[in-house]
Amino acid sequence: MKTRKLxxxxxxxxxxxxxxxSANYGPAADRSEGIAVIRRAHELGVTFFDTAEVYGPxxxxxxxxxxxxxxRDQVQIATKFGxxxxxxxxxxxxxxxIKRVVEESLERLRTDRIDLYYQxxxxxxxxxxxxxxxxxxxxxxxxxxxxxxxxxxxxxxRRAHAVQPVSAVQTEYxxxxxxxxxxxxxxxxxxxxxxxxxxxxxxQGYLSGKMDGATRFNDDQTVDMRSGFPRFSAENLAANKPxxxxxxxxxxxxxxxxxxxxxxWVMARKPWIVPIPGTSRIRHLEENIQALxxxxxADDLKRVDAALASIxxxxxxxxxxxxxxxxxxx
Numbered sequence: 001m002k003t004r005k006l007x008x009x010x011x012x013x014x015x016x017x018x019x020x021x022s023a024n025y026g027p028a029a030d031r032s033e034g035i036a037v038i039r040r041a042h043e044l045g046v047t048f049f050d051t052a053e054v055y056g057p058x059x060x061x062x063x064x065x066x067x068x069x070x071x072r073d074q075v076q077i078a079t080k081f082g083x084x085x086x087x088x089x090x091x092x093x094x095x096x097x098i099k100r101v102v103e104e105s106l107e108r109l110r111t112d113r114i115d116l117y118y119q120x121x122x123x124x125x126x127x128x129x130x131x132x133x134x135x136x137x138x139x140x141x142x143x144x145x146x147x148x149x150x151x152x153x154x155x156x157x158r159r160a161h162a163v164q165p166v167s168a169v170q171t172e173y174x175x176x177x178x179x180x181x182x183x184x185x186x187x188x189x190x191x192x193x194x195x196x197x198x199x200x201x202x203x204q205g206y207l208s209g210k211m212d213g214a215t216r217f218n219d220d221q222t223v224d225m226r227s228g229f230p231r232f233s234a235e236n237l238a239a240n241k242p243x244x245x246x247x248x249x250x251x252x253x254x255x256x257x258x259x260x261x262x263x264x265w266v267m268a269r270k271p272w273i274v275p276i277p278g279t280s281r282i283r284h285l286e287e288n289i290q291a292l293x294x295x296x297x298a299d300d301l302k303r304v305d306a307a308l309a310s311i312x313x314x315x316x317x318x319x320x321x322x323x324x325x326x327x328x329x330x
Contacts, residue, residue, distance in 0.1 A: 001045030001292065004274050006195025007167030009116060009146045011076050013267065014292060015048035016041045016285075017199060017278030022060035025205070027222040029280040031063065038067035040282050042075065044289045050170075050197070050276045052080035052120055053105055054089075065109035078116035078168075078197075079105050080150060082123060091325060093123035095134035102143055116168055118148035122327035128156050132163035139164070148197075153327045154184035157194070166194050173198035173275075175207060175262050175304075176231075176243050176313045183328075190270070198266055200317075201275035206231070206240065207247060207262040213238035231315035239314040246307050256294055259284075263291035268301055 004013045019025075021034040029037070038049065051064045061079060068075050081101050082093045105114065117138065119131055138144040146167035149157060160166055169189055171180050177200065180186045189196045202208060204226055213234040217224035226232040231240070247258035254261065259277075266275045277288045296304075316323065 001047075003047075004195070005272060006116070006148075006197065006274060007146060007165060007193060009076060009167050009195070011048035011274055012046050013274060014046060014263070014289065015050060015078075015197065015274050015276040016046050017276035018049055018051045018060055018064050019055045020278040021280045022063055023055045024225045025278075026217065026224045028059070034063050034280065035067040037280060037282055037285055038064065041285055041289075042068070042071060044286070046289075047075045048078065048274060048276070049075060050078045050199075051109075052118075053101060053108075054080070054083040054085050054120065057083075057085040058108060061105055061108040065111065069110045072111055076115040077109060077111065078118060078148065079109065079114055080118040080120035080148075081105070082120035091121055091123040091125070093119055093126045093131050095126075095130055095137075098131065098134045099138065102138055106143065113142060114144050116146045116148050117144040118150045118168070118170060119152070120150050121325045122149070122152050122156055122329075128152075128160045129163050132160040132166075136164040150199075151326045152185075153329045154188040155329050156327050157185070157188050157192070161192055161194070166192070168195040168197050168274075170197040170199055170276075172200040172204075172317055173266065173273075174201050174203045175247070175265055175308065176203045176240065177317050186270070189272070195272045195274060196270065198273065198275045201266045201277050202259050202262055203243075204229075204232075204317075206237070207243070207258060209244045209248060209258045211237050212241070228319045229315070229317065230319070231313070231317055233315060236315035242311045243308075243313070246304070246311070250300075250304065254294055256291075257287055259287060260291035260294055261296075263288060264294040264296050265301070265304060267291075268296040 002013045022028045051060045135147045148168040150170040217227035250261045
């Protein structure tokens with residue numbers, strides 16, 4: 001697998017989002033199955049694995065640490081801080097807390113350094129300069145190698161970067177969620193030499209084409225967070241079908257799956273974009289990796305963009321409470 005640069009960090013051109021193995025998208029996978037998925041990703045050339053302390057909480061970091069321990073020096077691990085995991089899920093990025101929880105993440109991940117340490121959400125109560133300064137101290141101590149921001153605005157990225165260079169910014173980005181193209185985030189990353197890591201590059205699963213108005217996410221035992229997102233209401237799942245029709249059309253032409261076209265589209269946008277699709281199934285992982293065989297030309301991208309211009313995406317990407325903690329400062 002080829003590599004791409006996130007600032008000064010070199011990673012596989014396709015990463016692996018590990019969250020869904022343990023949390024948030026329905027029931028957690030069996031531990032042995034989760035480890036098998038992560039190790040299969042490594043066998044296929046993936047070196048970049050994404051997790052966070054809040055996934056579980058804690059269980060996903062522990063799973064990732066166990067799975068990657070045999071070849072830790074061959075991979076790059078990204079994790080995140082910033083949520084109060086022991087309370088109500090509020091934000092807390094005070095420097096003293098960052099320096100405490102990094103030790104806990106290091107222990108769970110079975111490692112002596114974190115390759116990329118993201119602030120999970122921007123804390124409005126702590127100046128971003130203080131957050132960047134705390135991570136700068138951790139980098140000086142060798143406990144963290146690179147600094148990242150998740151769901152940060154262009155203004156915040158610039159302020160943080162002035163204190164401690166930001167290597168990567170993570171935000172949702174896909175064929176159906178393109179806000180970073182218009183709010184200055186992608187432009188800022190390009191100007192400052194920062195890599196971009198799209199989470200949800202498959203539309204949080206919608207771009208697989210397997211969801212419709214009859215899809216249900218919750219049962220008596222599990223809760224899927226997408227059930228509360230406007231985009232995943234029965235009405236909007238049905239209303240957004242034109243996007244699936246477009247993907248299916250391109251997939252037929254390229255003898256590919258819709259998910260592979262969706263990933264190829266994200267990767268073709270910029271050479272410093274590294275998507276992190278997540279899955280708890282080896283079959284889906286292998287399908288995602290095969291997207292690397294699809295090269296979309298400039299003409300292909302123009303045709304996709306022209307078709308998308310006539311499609312209106314229905315429903316917000318997250319619920320009101322979650323969108324309230326997305327940094328949209330200008």
